[in-house]
Amino acid sequence: MTDTIDTSLSIPKNTSEIVHQGLKKRYAAEKRFRRYGVVAVCVALLGLVVLFSSILTKGYTAFYQTNIQLDITFDESVIDPKGTRKTKDLSSADYAALLKKAMRTQFPEVKTRRDKKKLYNLVSSTAVFALRAKTMADPSIIGQTHSLWLTASDDVDMLIKGHIPRELPENERRISNKEISWVDQLIEAGSLEKQFNRQFFSAGDSREPEAAGIKGAIIGSFYTLLVTLLLTFPTSVAAAIYLEEFAPKNRWTAMIEVNINNLAAVPSIVFGLLGLAIFLNVMHLPRSAPIVGGLVLALMTLPTIIIASRAALKSVPPSIRAAALGLGATRMQTVFHHVLPLAMPGIMTGTIIGMAQALGETAPLLMIGMVAFIVDVPGGPTDPSTVLPVQIFLWADAPERAFVERTSAAILVLLGFLVSMNALAIFLRKKFERHW
Amino acid sequence: MTFTKTLALTALTVAALANINAAQARDQIRIVGSSTVYPFATAVAETFGKTTEFKTPVIESTGSGGGLKLFCAGEGDNTPDITNSSRAIKKSEVDRCAKNGVKNITEVKIGYDGIVFANSRKAKPMTITRKQLFLALAKDVPAGEGKLVANPNKTWKDVDPSLPDLKIEVLGPPPTSGTRDAFAELALEGGCKKFDWLKAMKKQDKNKYKAICHSIREDGGYVEAGENDVLIIRKLEANPKAFGIFGYSFLDQNGDKIQGNLIDGQEPTFENISSGAYPVSRSLYFYVKNAHVGKIAGIAEFIQEFTSNKAWGEEGYLADKGLIPMPMAERNKFSEEAKTQTNNIQM
Numbered sequence: 001m002t003d004t005i006d007t008s009l010s011i012p013k014n015t016s017e018i019v020h021q022g023l024k025k026r027y028a029a030e031k032r033f034r035r036y037g038v039v040a041v042c043v044a045l046l047g048l049v050v051l052f053s054s055i056l057t058k059g060y061t062a063f064y065q066t067n068i069q070l071d072i073t074f075d076e077s078v079i080d081p082k083g084t085r086k087t088k089d090l091s092s093a094d095y096a097a098l099l100k101k102a103m104r105t106q107f108p109e110v111k112t113r114r115d116k117k118k119l120y121n122l123v124s125s126t127a128v129f130a131l132r133a134k135t136m137a138d139p140s141i142i143g144q145t146h147s148l149w150l151t152a153s154d155d156v157d158m159l160i161k162g163h164i165p166r167e168l169p170e171n172e173r174r175i176s177n178k179e180i181s182w183v184d185q186l187i188e189a190g191s192l193e194k195q196f197n198r199q200f201f202s203a204g205d206s207r208e209p210e211a212a213g214i215k216g217a218i219i220g221s222f223y224t225l226l227v228t229l230l231l232t233f234p235t236s237v238a239a240a241i242y243l244e245e246f247a248p249k250n251r252w253t254a255m256i257e258v259n260i261n262n263l264a265a266v267p268s269i270v271f272g273l274l275g276l277a278i279f280l281n282v283m284h285l286p287r288s289a290p291i292v293g294g295l296v297l298a299l300m301t302l303p304t305i306i307i308a309s310r311a312a313l314k315s316v317p318p319s320i321r322a323a324a325l326g327l328g329a330t331r332m333q334t335v336f337h338h339v340l341p342l343a344m345p346g347i348m349t350g351t352i353i354g355m356a357q358a359l360g361e362t363a364p365l366l367m368i369g370m371v372a373f374i375v376d377v378p379g380g381p382t383d384p385s386t387v388l389p390v391q392i393f394l395w396a397d398a399p400e401r402a403f404v405e406r407t408s409a410a411i412l413v414l415l416g417f418l419v420s421m422n423a424l425a426i427f428l429r430k431k432f433e434r435h436w
Numbered sequence: 437m438t439f440t441k442t443l444a445l446t447a448l449t450v451a452a453l454a455n456i457n458a459a460q461a462r463d464q465i466r467i468v469g470s471s472t473v474y475p476f477a478t479a480v481a482e483t484f485g486k487t488t489e490f491k492t493p494v495i496e497s498t499g500s501g502g503g504l505k506l507f508c509a510g511e512g513d514n515t516p517d518i519t520n521s522s523r524a525i526k527k528s529e530v531d532r533c534a535k536n537g538v539k540n541i542t543e544v545k546i547g548y549d550g551i552v553f554a555n556s557r558k559a560k561p562m563t564i565t566r567k568q569l570f571l572a573l574a575k576d577v578p579a580g581e582g583k584l585v586a587n588p589n590k591t592w593k594d595v596d597p598s599l600p601d602l603k604i605e606v607l608g609p610p611p612t613s614g615t616r617d618a619f620a621e622l623a624l625e626g627g628c629k630k631f632d633w634l635k636a637m638k639k640q641d642k643n644k645y646k647a648i649c650h651s652i653r654e655d656g657g658y659v660e661a662g663e664n665d666v667l668i669i670r671k672l673e674a675n676p677k678a679f680g681i682f683g684y685s686f687l688d689q690n691g692d693k694i695q696g697n698l699i700d701g702q703e704p705t706f707e708n709i710s711s712g713a714y715p716v717s718r719s720l721y722f723y724v725k726n727a728h729v730g731k732i733a734g735i736a737e738f739i740q741e742f743t744s745n746k747a748w749g750e751e752g753y754l755a756d757k758g759l760i761p762m763p764m765a766e767r768n769k770f771s772e773e774a775k776t777q778t779n780n781i782q783m
Contacts, residue, residue, distance in 0.1 A: 091489070117751070125753060129486045164692065172557065172692045207479040207757070284514055287466070288494055373478040375485050375492035384464065384494045394497075397664050399475060399689040399758070404666075 059408025227294025308350020469503025570627025685758025
């Protein structure tokens with residue numbers, strides 16, 4: 001050490017020598033910094049990959065569902081003994097009997113009551129509703145025999161997908177050796193298959209995992225976001241334009257600005273409490289409805305979009321305004337004919353990111369009753385409904401094993417929506433962005 | 437252009453909002469309450485919705501206390517019709533209801549739920565008594581007659597030499613949970629009563645007795661793991677040295693990963709809980725606002741579905757979900773009372 005200091009002190013040097021001496025060190029520092037950067041990016045990517053792959057490996061199986069093929073005889077003496085074909089009679093008929101009979105024909109050797117009950121449980125308890133719906137849609141089916149694919153119960157589904165290991169001792173798994181032997185017989189006969197899980201996208205929530213779907217939640221999310229968008233977009237753009245282009249710069253506007261920035265950082269649950277106090281208790285809007293969810297989320301995203309819109313307006317060069325004013329346009333004409341169109345890509349990006357944030361929100365919806373079990377797919381913004389993240393939250397808490405993969409699958413769908421929204425934001429920015 | 441368009445849109449939205457207030461009559465049953473009853477009530481609601489012409493009831497999982505608070509807020513369209521509860525209604529809640537004009541409530545008991553003390557299948561099962569559970573989990577434990585000390589037990593072996601030499605680590609629900617209330621009342625108090633002087637205290641100073649018997653240690657032996665029982669099960673799987681406290685239905689569904697430990701020599705099985713042999717089991721209820729029956733379509737039919745044998749019977753679909761059915765005679769009594777709404781809570 002002392003040596004190097006000595007030499008550096010002893011040699012007289014000019015500026016270029018000094019620069020040369022330090023150069024190696026400076027290059028090394030830059031290299032080091034770049035390496036840190038690469039490491040940081042790698043760590044972030046690794047986290048993302050681990051997260052995605054764990055969700056993907058857990059969730060992809062939910063897109064397939066085990067189905068069992070059975071020859072169902074739509075026996076008139078069971079469904080409609082009086083032969084009336086009235087909706088009321090068809091609606092209350094014992095469709096479970098059809099299913100039981102088909103199972104008994106398939107497995108004639110099963111005799112005891114206990115075994116029969118187990119046998120019937122191979123098929124989902126919701127298969128009965130499917131038979132009912134089929135008959136009600138087309139009563140002419142009565143009297144005919146059809147070979148139908150029916151949803152298997154969640155235990156069979158979990159066995160086929162390997163989530164219930166066969167090698168476990170019998171008393172430790174939810175499915176007995178006998179049931180497994182029946183399942184194997186069905187597989188051999190070619191009447192048990194994994195098929196695309198259409199119900200997952202076409203049904204609402206259900207207590208039976210094999211029948212649960214996310215359509216209700218997706219439609220609920222759609223209505224909620226629609227209300228949010230209709231409310232926030234005009235309000236926040238108007239607020240941003242006024243504050244940026246028209247408002248005098250005084251103590252009041254400064255205070256408003258501080259408050260807007262503050263609101264953007266308020267935890268979302270606070271907006272939920274506000275929604276409960278105002279929209280439900282004072283205005284008496286319906287509980288669990290997307291319209292209230294939309295209002296609450298609108299309050300939440302308002303500051304985000306205002307801030308983004310103001311930044312977009314600020315980035316339009318003053319020369320554009322000066323030119324418009326110089327040609328005799330009024331200030332309003334300047335803003336609406338020139339500044340706003342140029343700022344639009346930025347405003348859109350901010351709005352989409354705000355909407356994506358609203359799409360992923362659960363906490364404020366807890367307070368206004370949107371965290372609920374809702375089977376019916378909502379038909380409008382005032383019908384009770386949940387949203388996607390809430391559905392994920394509810395499924396994550398359900399005891400049935402089969403809900404684990406469905407939870408991950410719902411997360412995949414939500415991530416899909418978020419990724420496409422963000423991609424759209426980037427696309428819009430790249431396409432319409434102007435450089436000055 | 438954009439401005440006028442957006443203005444028009446805002447106007448439309450506001451108009452739509454104003455409309456809702458006018459058209460608010462409800463045609464759908466609303467249910468709130470216990471997260472323990474939630475899996476059962478939702479199963480009934482779904483069947484009800486799919487087999488009748490009525491809409492499927494909306495069920496919110498708010499916890500027993502939260503549900504009764506909403507339920508007792510008053511009568512009318514914007515209050516719930518039914519609340520589920522994993523414990524009987526308290527006197528204070530009845531008073532609150534009465535104060536807000538809810539004067540007629542029917543109580544319906546639906547069955548039993550066992551609270552299990554479970555660990556991972558990878559670990560050895562442990563046989564434990566309620567007294568040992570109390571000594572392991574209470575905040576203060578007795579040290580001789582009339583004296584209490586802060587719980588000194590660090591391992592199960594400290595509690596009783598017959599138990600394994602493992603650190604006491606129990607994952608359970610937070611104080612807001614009905615499961616925790618029930619566990620404290622049934623398991624801890626059950627063990628607490630085994631000390632004669634504490635038992636004698638019950639008569640003299642009930643509040644102090646309760647404070648001693650129901651308080652759970654806060655020094656790390658008992659870990660609050662949130663209301664999510666699935667999470668507790670995952671943690672038990674990852675840590676075979678830990679134990680967990682949750683409802684029987686979760687044990688029923690995850691028997692390949694976790695095992696229920698014997699309490700007072702009784703295994704937490706369907707048969708033992710329903711016969712009452714297993715000591716840590718509680719009753720589950722729902723409460724109906726009588727004034728809403730007939731006004732909101734379908735309430736009577738929903739109660740009928742819930743109290744039918746195909747739902748809550750021994751072979752019913754609720755038993756498949758983990759509900760422990762009541763004996764036949766008790767079922768008949770409650771279903772009759774529910775139908776006629778005669779089992780009213782005394783105001």
